[in-house]
Amino acid sequence: MGLDFFLRNAAGFLIQLCPCVFLCVLPFPAERFRFPRRTVFLGAAAYSLATSLLFPGMLLYSGCFFYFLEESEYNAGGNLLFFLACAASVAAYLWLIREKLIKKLLVLVIVEFYATTQFWLVNLFLPFLPFGMEGYVYSVTSVLLYFLTMAVLLPVVWLVVMKPMAKFLQETGAGEMTREFRTVIIMTNAALAVMIISDTSVGYSNLAERSVLICPMALLLIASECVIYRLLFLQTIQMREEARQQRAIEIQRIQYEKITREIDHTSRMRHDMRHHLNVLYEMLEQNRPEEASAYIDGLIESVSRRENQVYCRNFTVNALLQYYVGRARDENIDCRVQADCGEITISPADLTVLIGNAMENAIHACLGFPADGGRWIDLRLGMIRGSLVIEIRNPCERVRFSERYRGEGGFLPAEAFLSDRAGGGYGLRSISHTAEKYSGEALFRFDGGEDTFTVRIRLNRNPEMLEER
Secondary structure, X not given: OOHHHHHHHHHHHHHHHHHHHHHHHOOOOHHHEOOOHHHHHHHHHHHHHHHHHHHHHHHXXXXXXXXXXXXXXXXXXXXXXXXXXXXXXXXXXXXXEOOOHHHHHHHHHHHHHHHHHHHHHHHHHHHHOOOOOOOOOXXXXXXXXXXXXXXXXXXXXXXXXXXXXXXXXXXXXXXXXHHHHHHHHHHHHHHHHHHXXXXXXXXXXXXXXXXXXXXXHHHHHHHHHHHHHHHHHHHHHHHHHHHHHHHHHHHHHHHHHHHHHHHHHHXXXXXXXXXXXXHHHHHHHOOOHHHHHHHHHHHHHHHHHXXXXXXXOOHHHHHHHHHHHHHHHHOOOEEEEEEEOOOOOOOHHHHHHHHHHHHHHHHHHHOOOOOOOOOEEEEEEEEEOOEEEEEEEEEOOOOEEOHHHOOOXXXXXXXXXXXXXXXXXXXXXXXXXXXXXXXXXXXXEEEOOOOEEEEEXXXXXXXXXXXXX
16 A cells, blocks of 8 residues: 555546546637636646546545445445546536536537447456556556556547547537537447446456457457448538538528619619709799709608718628618618627628528518508617627517417527418528637517517627636
8 A cells, every 4th residue: 555556546546537637628629628728727737637546545445335245345435436537537527617408418428428438448458467456446557558548549539539529619600519419429338238238247267368358349349339430420511511502592682682672773863863853943943042052952861861871880790780770671660770890800691691590580560560660670789798799670460489389488499480471480490500610699579468579689709808807
């Protein structure tokens, strides 16, 4: 129970715990950490080292509670202490990462697969090495084997599984991860079940014979599992990329329609100009210069209000508001706009998806109301505590709720509304997906008492937020 005991158990505990701790936090981007990334990594390393140094002493102290166990069964005390350390690590991980729970659980399941695989491999190869089963909890041979399996398995799991998953986590919203999460849970549990069944049901006369029978299948199982995870995440990333391309095509289609409408508008302007000139000519012919002057003032005010109004300092936001407010006024919809934001890191394409879909819905909903006072859109856009917030309210006659959310009030997610273009639901999932890309959220509310529909969008990724961190 001297220095050899201390070093063996501290090193073995560190080799098992430390990679799992870092694999939990590495896939997440810096802005999702509760504290600066460097602080979290240093804290994780310090925790792993401190726990490992305490482990041998805790192991000896556990003898007070496991005094009745034989030396060969003494590992029960170590297993309990290891479980407590892992539980504390999981609790800290869930608190440190400010991300949706399903994303954190997905990473946790993959890390569980890594840890279980390493433990299984060590126990399969241990009988082939001298003095493999000697010592409490960790023997010299088992520590060496844990180190070798970590050196081989950790880079493979990181490059093949965790790295594509890191990109997957950043590009995929929590609400869209059900398929991937379910697949990972099923595959991981299936692999663990195969490990347990093969380890307990295969007939053998000694541990070495067991390892000879199981090792080839174990290596094949681990390789297959890693490949399946990699393909799953890469396929999802590809699907998201295709979806983005489709949205880009849709944006181009909207721009094309805008250009077409502008051409038609120019043609109407030429026709209207001839009409205005004829009216002015008649007024001047009839010696009515005051009326002609008032008529010209009205034309100038109308053109200035329609074409040159500045809603926001941001060029993209201002252009989108000019376009959609102009469309709304063509439909006799009164638009009340309050917008104020400067430079932001949100792409023009994503701003078009957010503002375009929300305004398209609002305009469509207004058409169900009378033109004389019943059509209005209230849009507010600005920075609140480092986040870009967009809120759009408009009259809405009715919406269709999904069965799960029927009867609920307040702000709800996009999946609460069905897409029948009756004032809600159309394009809401695109809005939510785009908001989640910027670590934000989009919520929607229908007020049946006032017949109004509200879209509330919050986007976090902008320079102000990054500077605060």
